[in-house]
Amino acid sequence: MRVGIVGGGQLARMMAEEASALGIEIVLLAEAETDGAVAFVHEVRYGSAHDPVALRALAEEVDVVTFDHELVNLEALHELENQGHRIFPSPEALLFAVDKAAMRRLCTTHDLPAPAFVLLSPGDVVDINELGVTLGWPLVLKAARGGYDGRGVFIVEDAAGADQVIKDLFAAGISVVAEERASILRELAALVVRRPSGELLAWPAMETAQVDGVCREVLLPGTVEPAIAAQALEVARSVAEAIGLVGVMAVELFETPEGIVVNELALRPHNSGHWTQDGAITSQFANHLRAVLDLPLGRTEMTTPAVASVNVFGGPEGSEPLLAGLNDALRVPGAQIHLYGKATRPMRKLGHVNLTGEDASLVRRLAWEAAIALGTPLPSEIEEHIR
Amino acid sequence: MRVGIVGGGQLARMMAEEASALGIEIVLLAEAETDGAVAFVHEVRYGSAHDPVALRALAEEVDVVTFDHELVNLEALHELENQGHRIFPSPEALLFAVDKAAMRRLCTTHDLPAPAFVLLSPGDVVDINELGVTLGWPLVLKAARGGYDGRGVFIVEDAAGADQVIKDLFAAGISVVAEERASILRELAALVVRRPSGELLAWPAMETAQVDGVCREVLLPGTVEPAIAAQALEVARSVAEAIGLVGVMAVELFETPEGIVVNELALRPHNSGHWTQDGAITSQFANHLRAVLDLPLGRTEMTTPAVASVNVFGGPEGSEPLLAGLNDALRVPGAQIHLYGKATRPMRKLGHVNLTGEDASLVRRLAWEAAIALGTPLPSEIEEHIR
Numbered sequence: 001m002r003v004g005i006v007g008g009g010q011l012a013r014m015m016a017e018e019a020s021a022l023g024i025e026i027v028l029l030a031e032a033e034t035d036g037a038v039a040f041v042h043e044v045r046y047g048s049a050h051d052p053v054a055l056r057a058l059a060e061e062v063d064v065v066t067f068d069h070e071l072v073n074l075e076a077l078h079e080l081e082n083q084g085h086r087i088f089p090s091p092e093a094l095l096f097a098v099d100k101a102a103m104r105r106l107c108t109t110h111d112l113p114a115p116a117f118v119l120l121s122p123g124d125v126v127d128i129n130e131l132g133v134t135l136g137w138p139l140v141l142k143a144a145r146g147g148y149d150g151r152g153v154f155i156v157e158d159a160a161g162a163d164q165v166i167k168d169l170f171a172a173g174i175s176v177v178a179e180e181r182a183s184i185l186r187e188l189a190a191l192v193v194r195r196p197s198g199e200l201l202a203w204p205a206m207e208t209a210q211v212d213g214v215c216r217e218v219l220l221p222g223t224v225e226p227a228i229a230a231q232a233l234e235v236a237r238s239v240a241e242a243i244g245l246v247g248v249m250a251v252e253l254f255e256t257p258e259g260i261v262v263n264e265l266a267l268r269p270h271n272s273g274h275w276t277q278d279g280a281i282t283s284q285f286a287n288h289l290r291a292v293l294d295l296p297l298g299r300t301e302m303t304t305p306a307v308a309s310v311n312v313f314g315g316p317e318g319s320e321p322l323l324a325g326l327n328d329a330l331r332v333p334g335a336q337i338h339l340y341g342k343a344t345r346p347m348r349k350l351g352h353v354n355l356t357g358e359d360a361s362l363v364r365r366l367a368w369e370a371a372i373a374l375g376t377p378l379p380s381e382i383e384e385h386i387r
Numbered sequence: 388m389r390v391g392i393v394g395g396g397q398l399a400r401m402m403a404e405e406a407s408a409l410g411i412e413i414v415l416l417a418e419a420e421t422d423g424a425v426a427f428v429h430e431v432r433y434g435s436a437h438d439p440v441a442l443r444a445l446a447e448e449v450d451v452v453t454f455d456h457e458l459v460n461l462e463a464l465h466e467l468e469n470q471g472h473r474i475f476p477s478p479e480a481l482l483f484a485v486d487k488a489a490m491r492r493l494c495t496t497h498d499l500p501a502p503a504f505v506l507l508s509p510g511d512v513v514d515i516n517e518l519g520v521t522l523g524w525p526l527v528l529k530a531a532r533g534g535y536d537g538r539g540v541f542i543v544e545d546a547a548g549a550d551q552v553i554k555d556l557f558a559a560g561i562s563v564v565a566e567e568r569a570s571i572l573r574e575l576a577a578l579v580v581r582r583p584s585g586e587l588l589a590w591p592a593m594e595t596a597q598v599d600g601v602c603r604e605v606l607l608p609g610t611v612e613p614a615i616a617a618q619a620l621e622v623a624r625s626v627a628e629a630i631g632l633v634g635v636m637a638v639e640l641f642e643t644p645e646g647i648v649v650n651e652l653a654l655r656p657h658n659s660g661h662w663t664q665d666g667a668i669t670s671q672f673a674n675h676l677r678a679v680l681d682l683p684l685g686r687t688e689m690t691t692p693a694v695a696s697v698n699v700f701g702g703p704e705g706s707e708p709l710l711a712g713l714n715d716a717l718r719v720p721g722a723q724i725h726l727y728g729k730a731t732r733p734m735r736k737l738g739h740v741n742l743t744g745e746d747a748s749l750v751r752r753l754a755w756e757a758a759i760a761l762g763t764p765l766p767s768e769i770e771e772h773i774r
Contacts (some may be wrong), residue, residue, distance in 0.1 A: 017408065020426070023713075023726030039412050039428075039429045041429060042425055281721055290717065298721075299720060303743075323410065334686055339409060340410075
C-alpha cells in the first residue's frame with residue numbers, strides 16, 4: 001500500500017508516524033528538504049503542488065494521493081481523477097475547503113446553519129450601503145480563496161472600509177464572501193472521517209480557543225453542552241455526506257445566541273484534532289490513512305475523561321531556541337510533546353502539547369505549562385483561566 | 388538533536404515513529420534498503436554493524452549512537468567511546484546482553500537470583516558426569532554468544548547429548564553456559580529505563596508466554612501476584628544500577644517454585660514492552676530516545692487496567708500475504724496494529740497487535756482475533772485460554 005502525500009508539512013509528518021504502524025509506504029511530494037515531513041519519509045519527490053507534471057508523477061507511483069494542505073492544483077487533480085487515479089479527498093470535495101464562496105453555497109443548498117452572507121465576484125457592481133443594511137455593521141469580508149489562520153479575513157466598520165477591501169480583492173481577481181458578524185459565544189470544531197464505502201465516524205466535539213484568528217488550545221469536553229455538541233457533529237456528518245467526503249474533515253463552528261453556524265471546512269487532519277494522537281483510541285492521522293485506502297476505520301472514543309491540546313508557538317524576536325525549554329517541558333507530568341521540526345520564529349506554529357487525565361482544569365494547566373516552557377507566549381485571554 | 392541507530396529493523400522503525408514527535412532527527416545505519424526502518428527515515432547510511440569504519444562515520448555525524456540490536460562490534464564501539472563519542476547503552480553494558488557468560492557472572496557478583504550454572508570455555512576439559520551431578524538432568528546448554536529467540540539454547544537429556552552440543556560449540560570457538568533446567572511456573576519480564584543523570588523508571592511488570600522459545604503474547608496485569616511483580620522490578624533496577632544502564636532494558640525472568648530467576652537481558656526496547664505504545668503514558672521507544680539524549684523521562688504508568696500484546700507471525704508455507712487479512716484485523720474493535728514492513732514467511736515475526744481496556748480476558752481474546760486475521764498461527768497452549 002503506497003500513499004502519496006502532496007505537501008511536506010507537519011500534517012504529512014504526523015501521517016507518516018502512523019503509516020509506519022499500518023505498514024503503509026509514504027511517497028512525499030515536498031517543496032524543499034527542510035519541509036517538516038522530509039526527515040521521516042524515505043521516498044521524497046520535490047516539486048510544487050501546483051505543477052501538473054509533479055502531481056501526475058506522484059499519482060502514477062502510488063495507490064492513492066492525499067494532501068497535507070489544500071493549496072493545490074484542483075484542475076490537474078481533476079484530470080488525474082478522470083484518468084482513473086484515486087485522489088482522496090476528491091478535487092470536487094476539496095473545492096469546499098479551498099473556496100469559501102463554494103462552501104457558503106453548499107450551506108444554502110444543504111440547509112446547513114450559516115451566518116447571513118452575500119457573495120461578490122470581481123466585476124460585480126456592489127451596493128455597499130445595501131450590503132450594510134442586509135448584514136449590519138461591522139461586517140466580515142473574506143477572500144474566497146487563499147486565506148488561512150485568520151489571514152484573508154477582514155472585519156470592516158463602515159462603508160468606506162468595506163469599499164477599500166472589496167476593491168483590493170477584486171483588483172487581485174479574488175471573489176469575496178461578505179458575512180454578518182456573528183456574535184460568538186464559543187468556538188467549536190467537529191471532526192469526522194468517512195471512507196469510500198460509506199463508513200462514517202465522528203470524534204467527540206471539541207471546544208477551541210482562537211486568539212487573533214489563530215487556534216491556541218483545544219479542550220475536551222470543554223464547556224460545550226451535550227446537545228450543542230451533538231448538533232455540531234450532526235452538521236459535520238451532513239457536510240461529509242453532501243460532499244462525498246473521503247478522509248478526515250474538520251468543521252469549524254461558531255456558537256451564537258441563535259445557535260451554531262458553520263465557519264470553515266478543512267478536508268484533512270486538522271489542528272483541532274491533534275488531541276486524538278494521545279486522547280482517542282484512533283488518531284485522526286491513522287483514520288485519515290485508513291479512509292483514503294478504504295480500510296475499516298478505527299474507534300474514535302476518548303481514552304480519558306479530559307484532554308487538553310495546546311499549540312506551541314515561537315516567542316518574540318530574540319527568544320531562546322525552541323529546544324532550550326525541552327527539558328522543562330518534558331518534566332511536566334504526562335505532557336505529550338509533538339514538534340514539527342521547524343526553526344523558531346515569532347508566532348510560528350512549531351508543535352503542540354497533548355495532555356490527558358481525569359481533571360479537565362489540571363490537564364489544561366499542565367499542557368500550558370509545557371507549551372510555555374517551550375517558549376509559547378501565553379495570551380491574557382487564556383491566562384485568567386489557568387492561573 | 389541527532390540520534391544514530393545501528394541496525395534498521397523494527398525497533399529502529401518504532402523509535403523513528405517517536406523521534407518525529409520529539410523533534411529528533413534519526414540517522415540510520417542499515418544493511419539494505421529493504422530493512423524495515425528505511426521507509427521512515429530520510430538519512431540512511433548503508434553498512435555493517437560490525438564494520439569499524441561505518442560505525443565511526445555514524446558516530447561522527449550524530450549526538451549519540453544507539454542500537455536496534457546487539458550484534459555489533461563492541462571493540463570498535465569501545466574505541467569510539469574512548470574518543471569521546473556518546474554510545475548508549477555503553478559497549479561495557481551491552482556486553483551483558485551479548486554474552487550470556489558475562490551476564491551470569493554479573494548475577495553472581497551482584498547477588499541476582501539465577502539458576503545454578505557452570506561456565507565452560509573452549510579448551511576447558513569438561514567432566515560431563517560431574518556437570519550432571521551439579522545441575523541435574525536434563526540440563527540447559529546455551530551458546531554464550533549469538534543466540535536469540537530460543538536459538539542457541541539446547542536442552543540435553545544425558546551425558547552423550549551434552550557432550551555433542553559442547554563439542555560443536557567449542558569447535559566454533561563459542562563458550563557455553565550450562566544451567567540447571569528451571570522448573571518454570573510462569574515467565575515474566577521487567578522493563579526499565581535509565582538516563583545518564585541517574586533517573587530510573589520502571590513500567591509495570593509483564594507476564595509473557597513463550598511457545599518453542601518464541602514470545603507469543605504479553606499480558607498486563609496477567610496472573611502475576613503484586614509481590615512477585617515487585618521482586619521482578621527490583622531485580623531489573625539492580626541490574627540497571629550495576630551496569631550503569633543508559634536507555635531501555637528488558638529483563639526476562641522465570642518464576643520457579645523457589646522464586647524468580649534472571650533468564651536474559653536485552654539492552655534496548657524489547658518485544659515484551661511493545662504494549663507500552665498503546666497502553667502506557669510513555670512508550671519504551673520514546674523513553675529510550677529520551678534516555679540516550681539525557682532528557683527527562685516520561686511517566687510509565689498504564690493508561691487502562693488491562694493490556695494484551697500479541698505477536699503477528701507468518702503462517703505456514705502457501706499462506707495468504709499478510710495484508711490479505713488487514714481488513715478483518717482492522718475491524719476488531721480497538722485493535723492497534725503495528726506492522727514492521729516485512730514480507731511474510733512461516734513463523735517470521737511481522738508485527739504485533741496491542742489492545743487495551745477494562746477486561747483482561749476480553750482484550751486478550753480481541754488481540755488474538757486481530758493477530759489470527761493477519762495469519763498468525765494460534766498455538767494450542769494459548770488456544771485453550773482464549774476460546
